[in-house]
Amino acid sequence: MAIPSGGKAPVMNSTTQARAPRAESAWCDRDGDPARCTHFEGLEIHYCGEVLEPRPWTAEQSRWATELLEAGDVPRGPVLELCAGAGQIGLAAVATTDRRLVQVDESPIACRWAERNAARSGFGDRVEVRCGDMAATVRPGERYALVLADPPYVPSHQVDDHPDDPRSAIDGGHDGLVLSCRAMQVAIDHTAPGGGVLVQALGAAQLHEIAELVAMRFPGWHLVEVRVVDEHRAVGLWRQVP
Numbered sequence: 001m002a003i004p005s006g007g008k009a010p011v012m013n014s015t016t017q018a019r020a021p022r023a024e025s026a027w028c029d030r031d032g033d034p035a036r037c038t039h040f041e042g043l044e045i046h047y048c049g050e051v052l053e054p055r056p057w058t059a060e061q062s063r064w065a066t067e068l069l070e071a072g073d074v075p076r077g078p079v080l081e082l083c084a085g086a087g088q089i090g091l092a093a094v095a096t097t098d099r100r101l102v103q104v105d106e107s108p109i110a111c112r113w114a115e116r117n118a119a120r121s122g123f124g125d126r127v128e129v130r131c132g133d134m135a136a137t138v139r140p141g142e143r144y145a146l147v148l149a150d151p152p153y154v155p156s157h158q159v160d161d162h163p164d165d166p167r168s169a170i171d172g173g174h175d176g177l178v179l180s181c182r183a184m185q186v187a188i189d190h191t192a193p194g195g196g197v198l199v200q201a202l203g204a205a206q207l208h209e210i211a212e213l214v215a216m217r218f219p220g221w222h223l224v225e226v227r228v229v230d231e232h233r234a235v236g237l238w239r240q241v242p
């Protein structure tokens with residue numbers, strides 16, 4: 001298990017109310033919910049309260065993805081991001097590369113912000129946002145060099161411990177694993193030979209629970225590295241090992 005080096009801290013300012021144009025505030029369905037703005041790995045990210053607020057620690061997933069893409073540890077080709085929210089993790093992942101990025105989320109509001117954030121960051125021409133369930137929006141035959149997934153992973157009975165987060169963004173079902181397992185299935189079905197799958201979870205323990213279920217269903221797919229942020233935050237890399 002690899003513990004992250006104590007290197008650079010995530011680049012993210014505290015969240016501030018943006019002086020966003022009225023048109024953007026109007027995208028929030030809740031009355032009076034203004035557009036907000038934050039910085040994530042140097043990108044300006046806009047969102048509103050119905051979308052999960054970008055969390056600084058998740059830059060670990062972006063940085064790991066960039067590392068794999070830049071080192072050529074995955075094949076050439078596009079990147080897929082499942083459960084993209086406002087899109088910041090995937091945008092930061094491909095920012096220094098020339099990769100195409102497909103971002104998927106089932107929340108129409110999240111998708112609108114993701115599209116807007118891609119355009120604002122100057123990546124609009126190589127980012128495609130697809131709105132809908134992850135299994136329905138990734139097309140048969142599509143293969144990606146790297147798949148990022150950040151599914152809801154909080155067990156339903158613990159969701160009330162996070163009153164500021166939209167339930168639809170964090171509720172991972174009775175054991176917290178329902179959406180993670182679905183995301184793994186979609187990811188594995190659409191990963192190019194030699195590619196990888198980077199997944200966020202509720203700590204290393206949850207990653208290992210997912211790994212056991214994945215191994216039963218997809219022999220050959222292994223959790224090959226875990227980077228732990230803390231007890232409740234970790235990212236895992238899956239690969240197909242012959």
Ligand SMILES: C[S@@+](CC[C@H](N)C(=O)[O-])C[C@H]1O[C@@H](n2cnc3c(N)ncnc32)[C@H](O)[C@@H]1O
Pocket residue numbers: 052053054055058082083084085086087089104105106107110132133134135150151152153168169170179
């Ligand atoms: C934990 S949030 C992560 C959002 C974003 N990656 C971030 O860090 O802010 C999970 C996201 O998954 C989306 N989601 C939930 N179920 C989904 C599904 N079946 N298909 C696609 N997206 C889904 C939610 O709308 C939410 O934006």
